[in-house]
Amino acid sequence: MQKLIIRGGEKVGGEISVQGAKNSALPLLAGCLLAKGESVLYNCPELSDVFAACRILNCLGCKCKFRDNTVSVDSDVLNSSEVPDGLMREMRSSIVFLGAVLGRMGKCRLSFPGGCELGPRPIDMHLSALRQMGVRITEEHGALDCSCPKGLKGAKINLSFPSVGATENIMLAAALAEGETVIYNAAREPEICDLAGYLNSCGARIKGAGSSTVSIEGVSELHGCEYTVMPDRIAAATLMAAAAATGGELSLLNVRCDDVQSVIPVFEQMGCGVFCCRDRIYISCTKKLRAVKTIRTMPYPGFPTDAQALVMAALTKAEGTSVIVENIFENRYRHVDELVRMGADIKTEGKVAVIRGVKELYGALVRASDLRGGAALAVAALGANGETVLENVKFIDRGYESLEKQLCSIGANVKRIL
Numbered sequence: 351m352q353k354l355i356i357r358g359g360e361k362v363g364g365e366i367s368v369q370g371a372k373n374s375a376l377p378l379l380a381g382c383l384l385a386k387g388e389s390v391l392y393n394c395p396e397l398s399d400v401f402a403a404c405r406i407l408n409c410l411g412c413k414c415k416f417r418d419n420t421v422s423v424d425s426d427v428l429n430s431s432e433v434p435d436g437l438m439r440e441m442r443s444s445i446v447f448l449g450a451v452l453g454r455m456g457k458c459r460l461s462f463p464g465g466c467e468l469g470p471r472p473i474d475m476h477l478s479a480l481r482q483m484g485v486r487i488t489e490e491h492g493a494l495d496c497s498c499p500k501g502l503k504g505a506k507i508n509l510s511f512p513s514v515g516a517t518e519n520i521m522l523a524a525a526l527a528e529g530e531t532v533i534y535n536a537a538r539e540p541e542i543c544d545l546a547g548y549l550n551s552c553g554a555r556i557k558g559a560g561s562s563t564v565s566i567e568g569v570s571e572l573h574g575c576e577y578t579v580m581p582d583r584i585a586a587a588t589l590m591a592a593a594a595a596t597g598g599e600l601s602l603l604n605v606r607c608d609d610v611q612s613v614i615p616v617f618e619q620m621g622c623g624v625f626c627c628r629d630r631i632y633i634s635c636t637k638k639l640r641a642v643k644t645i646r647t648m649p650y651p652g653f654p655t656d657a658q659a660l661v662m663a664a665l666t667k668a669e670g671t672s673v674i675v676e677n678i679f680e681n682r683y684r685h686v687d688e689l690v691r692m693g694a695d696i697k698t699e700g701k702v703a704v705i706r707g708v709k710e711l712y713g714a715l716v717r718a719s720d721l722r723g724g725a726a727l728a729v730a731a732l733g734a735n736g737e738t739v740l741e742n743v744k745f746i747d748r749g750y751e752s753l754e755k756q757l758c759s760i761g762a763n764v765k766r767i768l
């Protein structure tokens with residue numbers, strides 16, 4: 351089991367380029383299945399989840415090559431419509447392949463996705479939408495058998511919640527369906543716009559991405575294209591939290607200010623200075639941190655659930671009491687007990703966490719149990735006195751390109767041991 355050894359107390363500083371977005375790269379890779387011929391994705395982060403997506407593509411018959419943050423996918427000839435169980439279990443977002451495989455092959459067999467560390471993560475909205483589009487789905491022994499005897503048909507789909515994954519799955523299935531699909535109450539996350547941008551560059555006809563109503567006029571064929579994955583807004587929030595936790599100053603490059611618009615005011619309330627200019631964010635956190643007004647996680651453009659644990663890690667040392675309400679996932683406070691081991695004063699009840707700022711955190715033996723919670727422990731450790739041993743780094747590797755190298759490049763003292 352790999353561990354990070356983090357010696358706290360160093361202020362982070364300097365310039366750092368933010369990695370490409372994991373949550374965009376995964377649906378884009380699924381999209382590559384739909385587009386005949388070769389697609390090339392630039393700025394693709396090198397992450398275990400992205401490698402798992404490439405293995406899924408290879409299993410289906412694509413030729414997927416990765417080099418220097420550029421991935422090329424040749425999906426000219428597909429020879430399977432079955433996603434192996436082992437790969438489905440590796441990550442929950444593998445469900446996004448369902449819409450793409452159906453769009454291209456007219457059938458798909460896969461098992462229920464894994465990666466459910468945030469509590470129950472059902473896929474009922476994905477399945478109901480696909481059924482409305484003419485997909486016949488049978489579920490047995492944990493496997494889903496899907497086919498479209500009469501082809502995929504456009505449909506008007508009302509989502510009961512703006513699910514990111516369901517919106518992406520429907521867009522993928524609809525791109526090659528017959529007729530028009532309209533998604534009402536669609537997710538508005540920037541990653542949805544990135545997927546629409548890629549698919550439209552391949553010849554799809556998608557309108558309204560980024561708003562609550564997305565319409566997709568099905569086309570008969572898509573062709574490969576070259577596309578650049580958007581910057582990772584959660585990786586950006588992680589670095590901002592590291593600056594806050596250590597009293598440091600950072601210039602973030604390759605970031606889009608608009609994408610982090612709901613996170614910036616929280617750092618400003620903490621007492622950090624934040625300056626944005628197109629693809630750069632400068633954050634200076636040299637003053638004592640202060641508690642903030644209640645943070646409520648919401649679908650975009652609200653405060654992102656993925657940044658909740660990271661901001662909490664910085665708030666553990668802020669003067670006063672802060673409150674967080676987690677509205678998106680049921681089980682997203684698993685980092686709290688570990689932060690408490692480091693000296694934090696946090697109480698949770700249901701969706702609510704109350705964080706009373708303490709003067710100091712101290713290094714401890716802690717364990718990641720999910721991606722962002724794990725990164726939050728690293729952030730807290732950077733601002734703690736002494737050494738933290740952070741176990742279960744595999745969770746962090748799902749979403750960060752070598753977090754220890756990134757942090758060392760801005761002056762932190764972190765090493766990985768095998």
Ligand code: UD1
Nearest residue numbers: 373443470471472473474475476513514515516656678679
């Ligand atoms: C995506 C992101 C994840 C982020 C989340 C919310 C990727 C790869 N992952 O996950 O990092 O935290 O958006 O911004 O992009 N739900 C249902 N039924 C469904 C689908 C979802 O009940 O069929 C529920 C979920 O359990 C959850 C909520 O809806 O409570 C939000 O889920 P969703 O937006 O679908 O998140 P993901 O796409 O899984």
